[in-house]
Amino acid sequence: MKRRTFVSGSIPLCSGLAGCTGLFSDSQMLSVAVFNQSESSYTIEMAFSRTDGDLSRSEAQTFSGSIDIEPDEQTVRKEVAERQRYLIAYSLFEDNSFLTEQDHFHYYPGDEDESGSLVFDINSAGSLTRRWAI
Template identity: 80%
Template sequence: MKRRTFVLGTIPLCSGFAGCTGQFSDSRMISVTVFNHSERPYTIEMALSRTDEDISRSESRAFSGRIDVEPDEQTIRKDVAEQQQYLIEYSLFEDNSFLTEQDHFHYYPGDEDESGSLAFDITSSGTLTRRWAI
């Protein structure tokens, strides 16, 4: 009888620990915000790849997607990847067809703004510039 009481008495305690460990293991996520300061619509094809040496190229891809931004507007893609070091490659297309720029850069945790977002500006000349956290 005491054994049964002990086992039943520990169930709420164990489930309480399970909830607590979930809070500590949640990774912070990064979002991507793009501001279009031009009079043309743009599409960005963007890929975030982990730079770990011990994983294959196919396993390194954390995010790959398109971000469409209308003229004089902004687009936000929330929680695209966990906060960790990435190689970010992008291609910028005017009117979803004309390639205006293609480049890459490295992201390090802490480079995002206070909202957890990487922010970019599309200039009127069709280039993508990065806003740096202050």
């Protein structure tokens, strides 16, 4: 399977939530944070597509990229898309090659955490779960 690589630097996310409040909260942009709680490296390929109107597939897609994350690490990709409704499709690859999960979900403004991020966890079984804003 041939995959595209999205080249962009990653920055470490704060080790706790204290002190991180407000990192992105003034922005109208959406960020993605991933916590890898496993002993394997993973790559997440994501595509954000707008769900409004009669848009062609290429017009609807606003972000498509990969996020690499090492074992027991956390990564954040800042400002990937504006905060609006999306269908978000993802594929999760262990060691950048073995597909462990593929799915999609709907994002609605307000689903992000207080820092403006969609937050995900990769568990030891190789599954991606989404943290919901309280």
